[in-house]
Amino acid sequence: MPEPISPRDRLIVALDMASTDEAERLIARIGDAASFYKIGYRLGYAGGLTLAERLVRGGHKVFLDLKLHDIGNTVEEGVQSLAGIGATFLTVHAYPQTMRAAASGRDKAGSGLKILGVTVLTSYDDADAREAGYALPVTDLVAARAAAAKDIGIDGIVCSAAEAAQVRAVIGPDRLIVTPGIRPAGAAIGDQKRVVTPAEAMRVGVDHVVVGRPITGAADPRDVARRIVDEMAAAL
Numbered sequence: 001m002p003e004p005i006s007p008r009d010r011l012i013v014a015l016d017m018a019s020t021d022e023a024e025r026l027i028a029r030i031g032d033a034a035s036f037y038k039i040g041y042r043l044g045y046a047g048g049l050t051l052a053e054r055l056v057r058g059g060h061k062v063f064l065d066l067k068l069h070d071i072g073n074t075v076e077e078g079v080q081s082l083a084g085i086g087a088t089f090l091t092v093h094a095y096p097q098t099m100r101a102a103a104s105g106r107d108k109a110g111s112g113l114k115i116l117g118v119t120v121l122t123s124y125d126d127a128d129a130r131e132a133g134y135a136l137p138v139t140d141l142v143a144a145r146a147a148a149a150k151d152i153g154i155d156g157i158v159c160s161a162a163e164a165a166q167v168r169a170v171i172g173p174d175r176l177i178v179t180p181g182i183r184p185a186g187a188a189i190g191d192q193k194r195v196v197t198p199a200e201a202m203r204v205g206v207d208h209v210v211v212g213r214p215i216t217g218a219a220d221p222r223d224v225a226r227r228i229v230d231e232m233a234a235a236l
């Protein structure tokens with residue numbers, strides 16, 4: 001069985017900012033209300049990987065949300081390079097060839113980095129999936145990709161908490177479910193389409209929630225982070 005995760009460590013704050021200075025100011029404001037930070041495209045391409053190393057040295061956990069997807073050799077070597085940063089999670093798109101290559105890179109690096117497969121982006125609904133050429137509804141596509149990730153030996157799944165119960169049934173108790181598209185009640189949804197509250201995410205068996213704009217855009221980011229952690233704690 002997996003180790004228990006504290007409510008605070010379940011929250012991953014998405015640092016979707018333009019510079020490392022801006023990100024570090026936000027982290028200082030949040031203080032001990034959060035311990036786990038996600039670096040994606042915007043910050044990753046603006047010095048975020050160096051910041052990731054600093055955060056790890058400072059005792060934070062880091063999620064590199066780089067969503068790798070390329071030919072197998074390139075993915076495998078990319079994962080090996082990224083493994084040296086000391087991050088906890090790295091995302092790849094949940095295509096079988098990509099996941100096999102990422103698992104191989106992870107195993108060769110032997111760093112403890114966990115690979116998460118992004119099933120279907122939380123900004124997609126069935127119409128978006130159809131427009132992208134997929135005949136299956138999002139829920140079926142998520143389940144199929146989760147099953148492939150499990151078979152390949154990927155450590156966890158990124159999906160919406162709306163699919164978490166179904167995904168848990170597919171992947172079993174030992175792999176992680178990490179869910180963006182999280183919105184506290186009343187928060188602006190923005191471009192997300194499959195949204196769930198922090199409390200509901202806990203009730204359906206999510207391990208970690210990813211929250212960006214509701215925290216980064218708040219007048220008091222520390223207070224919002226604390227409220228999300230408290231909401232999750234009460235639901236567990």
Ligand SMILES: O=c1ccn([C@@H]2O[C@H](COP(=O)(O)O)[C@@H](O)[C@H]2O)c(=O)[nH]1
Binds near residue numbers: 014182211212
């Ligand atoms: O399916 C996915 C995969 C990744 N994301 C990322 O999570 C955060 C969500 O930010 P919000 O501001 O809370 O919407 C963002 O960095 C995305 O790139 C996702 O939303 N959905």
